[in-house]
Amino acid sequence: MLSEKYSKNVNARSVIRDLFEYSKARAAEIGAENVFDFSIGNPSVQPPECVTKVAMEILGGEDPVAVHGYPSAEGIPWVRKAIADELNKRFGESYTEKNIFMTIGAAAAVTCCVRAVSDFGTNDKIITFAPYFPEYMVYAKSAGIRLEVIEADIEQFQINFDALEKAIDRDTRAILINSPNNPSGAVYSEETIRKLGKLLEAKQKEFGRSIYIISDEPYREIVFRGFKVPYVAGIYANTLVCYSYSKAMSIPGERIGYVAFTDRCEDADILLKVLAGAARDLAYVGVPALYQMVVGKSVGQTSDLSIYQENKDILYKGLIDAGYTCVEPGGTFYAFPRSLEPDAVAFCERAKQFELVLVPGNGFGCPGHFRIAFCQPKEKVERSLEKFRLLAESYRK
Numbered sequence: 001m002l003s004e005k006y007s008k009n010v011n012a013r014s015v016i017r018d019l020f021e022y023s024k025a026r027a028a029e030i031g032a033e034n035v036f037d038f039s040i041g042n043p044s045v046q047p048p049e050c051v052t053k054v055a056m057e058i059l060g061g062e063d064p065v066a067v068h069g070y071p072s073a074e075g076i077p078w079v080r081k082a083i084a085d086e087l088n089k090r091f092g093e094s095y096t097e098k099n100i101f102m103t104i105g106a107a108a109a110v111t112c113c114v115r116a117v118s119d120f121g122t123n124d125k126i127i128t129f130a131p132y133f134p135e136y137m138v139y140a141k142s143a144g145i146r147l148e149v150i151e152a153d154i155e156q157f158q159i160n161f162d163a164l165e166k167a168i169d170r171d172t173r174a175i176l177i178n179s180p181n182n183p184s185g186a187v188y189s190e191e192t193i194r195k196l197g198k199l200l201e202a203k204q205k206e207f208g209r210s211i212y213i214i215s216d217e218p219y220r221e222i223v224f225r226g227f228k229v230p231y232v233a234g235i236y237a238n239t240l241v242c243y244s245y246s247k248a249m250s251i252p253g254e255r256i257g258y259v260a261f262t263d264r265c266e267d268a269d270i271l272l273k274v275l276a277g278a279a280r281d282l283a284y285v286g287v288p289a290l291y292q293m294v295v296g297k298s299v300g301q302t303s304d305l306s307i308y309q310e311n312k313d314i315l316y317k318g319l320i321d322a323g324y325t326c327v328e329p330g331g332t333f334y335a336f337p338r339s340l341e342p343d344a345v346a347f348c349e350r351a352k353q354f355e356l357v358l359v360p361g362n363g364f365g366c367p368g369h370f371r372i373a374f375c376q377p378k379e380k381v382e383r384s385l386e387k388f389r390l391l392a393e394s395y396r397k
């Protein structure tokens with residue numbers, strides 16, 4: 001007899017996977033160039049040149065036993081030091097390798113942080129804001145705690161401070177933020193982060209214990225003209241930064257990221273070991289060594305991200321011209337417009353008639369919206385505008 005929990009999910013349908021299968025089948029019928037698959041957030045640009053070059057150098061020149069051996073649980077010390085140095089240069093911090101914990105992407109970084117600040121099976125809770133990355137619910141549930149979701153501010157996708165203040169209580173262990181945001185593309189301003197920091201400092205005093213910010217930042221580098229991503233850890237001491245090389249370096253398949261925390265963070269002296277304990281519970285025993293070395297030798301490099309800016313400009317203007325309501329994305333490669341009927345699932349179903357493959361906002365905790373992952377070639381984004389226009393027109397008939 002297999003696990004009841006996992007067995008009962010065998011036939012559970014994943015919306016994004018279904019859409020992916022749908023667009024593959026449709027592409028076989030009418031040609032991939034005629035299907036506008038905006039469902040998946042897979043980077044569409046090449047990794048920076050140094051990634052292949054450095055990987056080849058390591059594979060060709062370093063001792064294979066060292067390259068392929070078990071790395072230490074926290075990550076390879078010189079890699080962590082290289083990351084620390086780069087963060088110090090960019091953000092004026094004073095990290096050392098003791099402040100960096102290597103992880104299997106942002107997914108593992110966030111999961112380990114959720115576990116590091118809470119206790120299984122207690123009343124502990126973490127608060128996040130809709131629309132949110134759906135995996136957060138999985139991370140919280142498997143950590144045996146609650147994820148409380150604050151309803152979206154659909155005007156700007158910023159923090160609803162009144163709702164947040166009411167939600168924070170004695171059981172609140174962390175606020176989980178994601179800016180630039182998947183799926184809305186919203187970027188929190190420095191003013192917003194300062195306000196959040198002040199509120200949390202007051203609440204820490206009121207309840208006599210720390211409340212962390214878990215700052216999920218896989219899109220930190222993908223930010224558009226006119227927007228700036230503040231460094232959260234520089235503003236609020238109890239911040240656990242979760243970073244990933246998946247998006248800006250276009251290497252999601254290599255599963256590599258890190259957690260960073262400053263010495264100002266409460267319990268910084270044991271945090272590395274606590275994170276390692278959480279990772280061990282998940283059987284994340286170390287992170288693939290080759291790609292630790294690759295990112296360690298490629299610090300500061302990103303893919304050419306300019307295509308996302310171009311796509312955003314084309315798509316955002318096209319959507320507004322066609323009559324859609326959309327908050328302008330400040331970063332990422334997603335846009336999150338309002339669906340043209342209240343039921344976003346029905347809207348995305350209708351969009352298929354126009355060969356547009358879109359994700360309903362329901363799974364992100366924000367119905368009435370849909371996500372467009374515009375990490376696609378520019379010509380495809382350009383050609384899609386006519387489809388979006390026809391889709392909008394079909395609602396006016």
Ligand SMILES: Cc1ncc(COP(=O)(O)O)c(C=O)c1O
Nearest residue numbers: 105106107133178182216244246
């Ligand atoms: C907001 C957010 N957090 C975490 C992740 C997981 O990132 P990774 O692939 O690096 O594990 C993603 C991936 O899409 C994401 O969008």
